Amino acid sequence: MQNIDWIRCPVCGNKTRDRIREDTILRNYPLYCPKCKQETLVEAKNLQVTVIKEPDAEPITYRVQNSQVVGSIVFINLLPNV
Numbered sequence: 001m002q003n004i005d006w007i008r009c010p011v012c013g014n015k016t017r018d019r020i021r022e023d024t025i026l027r028n029y030p031l032y033c034p035k036c037k038q039e040t041l042v043e044a045k046n047l048q049v050t051v052i053k054e055p056d057a058e059p060i061t062y063r064v065q066n067s068q069v070v071g072s073i074v075f076i077n078l079l080p081n082v
């Protein structure tokens, strides 16, 4: 059985209206949160969601599993569009 879960908003932690499966791959996906009405650019792979922020910020990677957020912080730098 596929593992499917709602993507949580990295800003407020509430569930968004988007779901991902174990085999879902998102790239530069604008995740919209209906709660705090913010749009966050994310990537997702293996139920792992990475928030893409400004080059100076620290992106957060968290794991979505059984409606719990467990995870770690990773550092990813986005190359500016030239």
Ligand SMILES: [Zn+2]
Binding pocket: 009, 010, 011, 012, 013, 014, 033, 034, 035, 036, 037, 038
């Ligand atoms: Zn939110």
